[in-house]
Amino acid sequence: MTITSPTPDLTGTRLRTGADYLAALSDGRDVRVDGEQVTDVAGHPAFRGVAETMAAMYDAAGAPGSPLVDPETGRLALFTVPRTRAQHDLRKVALEEWNRMSHGFIGRGPDHVSGLLAGFAGNPGVFDTDEHQLGATVVAFHDYAAAGGLWITNSIVPPQANPNDPTSRVTPVHLVEKTSEGIVVSGAQMLGTGAAVADEIFVTSVRPLAPTEPEKALSFVVPVNAPGLRLICRRPYATSGSRFDYPLSNRLDESDAMVAFDRVLVPWDRVFAAGSVEVVNRQFFGTAAHQIGNLQSIIRLTAKLRFLTGVAAKVARANGRDSDLAIKMQLADLATIQTVSESLTESAHAFATADDQGVIRPAGKYLYAALGMQTEVYPRAVRMLGELVGGGVIQVPSSVLDLDDPESIASMDLLMGSDHLPMVERVKLFKLAWDLVGSEFAGRHVQYERFYSGAAPVVKMYAHRHYPFAEAEALVEEFLGSYDATQR
Numbered sequence: 001m002t003i004t005s006p007t008p009d010l011t012g013t014r015l016r017t018g019a020d021y022l023a024a025l026s027d028g029r030d031v032r033v034d035g036e037q038v039t040d041v042a043g044h045p046a047f048r049g050v051a052e053t054m055a056a057m058y059d060a061a062g063a064p065g066s067p068l069v070d071p072e073t074g075r076l077a078l079f080t081v082p083r084t085r086a087q088h089d090l091r092k093v094a095l096e097e098w099n100r101m102s103h104g105f106i107g108r109g110p111d112h113v114s115g116l117l118a119g120f121a122g123n124p125g126v127f128d129t130d131e132h133q134l135g136a137t138v139v140a141f142h143d144y145a146a147a148g149g150l151w152i153t154n155s156i157v158p159p160q161a162n163p164n165d166p167t168s169r170v171t172p173v174h175l176v177e178k179t180s181e182g183i184v185v186s187g188a189q190m191l192g193t194g195a196a197v198a199d200e201i202f203v204t205s206v207r208p209l210a211p212t213e214p215e216k217a218l219s220f221v222v223p224v225n226a227p228g229l230r231l232i233c234r235r236p237y238a239t240s241g242s243r244f245d246y247p248l249s250n251r252l253d254e255s256d257a258m259v260a261f262d263r264v265l266v267p268w269d270r271v272f273a274a275g276s277v278e279v280v281n282r283q284f285f286g287t288a289a290h291q292i293g294n295l296q297s298i299i300r301l302t303a304k305l306r307f308l309t310g311v312a313a314k315v316a317r318a319n320g321r322d323s324d325l326a327i328k329m330q331l332a333d334l335a336t337i338q339t340v341s342e343s344l345t346e347s348a349h350a351f352a353t354a355d356d357q358g359v360i361r362p363a364g365k366y367l368y369a370a371l372g373m374q375t376e377v378y379p380r381a382v383r384m385l386g387e388l389v390g391g392g393v394i395q396v397p398s399s400v401l402d403l404d405d406p407e408s409i410a411s412m413d414l415l416m417g418s419d420h421l422p423m424v425e426r427v428k429l430f431k432l433a434w435d436l437v438g439s440e441f442a443g444r445h446v447q448y449e450r451f452y453s454g455a456a457p458v459v460k461m462y463a464h465r466h467y468p469f470a471e472a473e474a475l476v477e478e479f480l481g482s483y484d485a486t487q488r
Ligand SMILES: Cc1cc2nc3c(=O)[nH]c(=O)nc-3n(C[C@H](O)[C@H](O)[C@H](O)COP(=O)(O)OP(=O)(O)OC[C@H]3O[C@@H](n4cnc5c(N)ncnc54)[C@H](O)[C@@H]3O)c2cc1C
Pocket: 108, 153, 154, 155, 156, 157, 159, 160, 190, 191, 192, 193, 194, 256, 444, 447, 448, 451, 452, 453, 454, 455, 456, 457, 458
């Protein structure tokens, strides 16, 4: 069985263009949505918007002097292994630019797994065991992905299931057999965001495995079109309505899919772990992958919060209430949330240090504080915007089609027309606000941020692990030592 994958330009002389990306989606992948097997992913209404957005982002990288490109390699800086301060800075600037273009709404674009791969490639020894020497594969695959500028998403969590149900047929992805060509895997993973429009999927278990689970101890990347791999997509939001009515849903719905494997052959040149619990459990933290990969997470969140704050400020102005004290306080609260996220991101970057492999890791204390906050602050920011917009998001016509009807226009002008903000501009703004606070796309984003890096208790454990409690406790010890029971 042969696996075909998008052919990247390996010469390193030409960056991937939007057209290259779109063409690569026509590869026979098995994508199911709304009872249909999609034959033309890039042209399907469920995926066309985000595919076009991504194509434009790839094209932007090709503009002269783009901050997305590492001048040393000519490749996307998202893949650069940060071994020098300059490379570390380059990655940050590229991540900021990438997320400025998507306003942080594409969570698992090419900017996320590229960071994980860079971290893996920075310490390939972690992938070598007595049974399999896969460190060199990790380095070669990182190089291959960087050369092609590939969009690799991830699917690293098993499906939800009741562990006490003896009749359960739920099987996380697992090893069926090893052959001379590669590993054969079956089972399922909970979700792969963006999988329908990505090139490949990184599959592993982010949850630590027990020594008794070697069959689940896998780490590999598989092309989306691998025979036996099927994506069952959730309801698309891009089809909710026109670009005017659902401006975010329409072009930024990255999609989510359940990922099912039926005897999928993963060639050895894409396998990073094949049965070693130790490798799977060490890959994220024994390398810089988790820290490098999650710098993207917080840069992305900061960009999204900035956009949301901008919408809030524009709504306040549209209603002529931007000078009201109460509204200013609401805006200040939103601005504070955004600024805290930005400050933690800046600190994670500024206080980064090189690990024992010479790879620069963002500072865990700040990085994980930001990730830990994410589960709470995004839902809070959306609720605050919802309070600010009031009924304005409902005081809009059913669709852009109403703007073709002169009688409706005349009535709507009485409801919302002004010389300062023409009726159509106001409708446009409030429809955007609805896509942030009330649409299905909006609801999915609240749920996404709650679980972006895992359930809150899991993420907070990362923050706990990286906070120097001993320093804080030493201060208290010193203070406690300064008096005793004899002093009254
Ligand atoms: C929109 C969206 C997109 C996603 N995209 C991807 C993707 O691209 N790739 C991917 O791999 N996954 C993806 N996921 C899945 C995501 O990784 C999981 O939702 C996340 O890991 C949490 O797992 P779970 O959903 O099974 O929830 P659970 O872990 O079962 O959490 C459910 C509840 O149990 C609580 N809980 C969980 N663990 C503990 C604990 N240790 N102690 C106490 N309480 C606990 C939680 O706080 C929560 O209240 C996505 C999820 C969403 C919502």
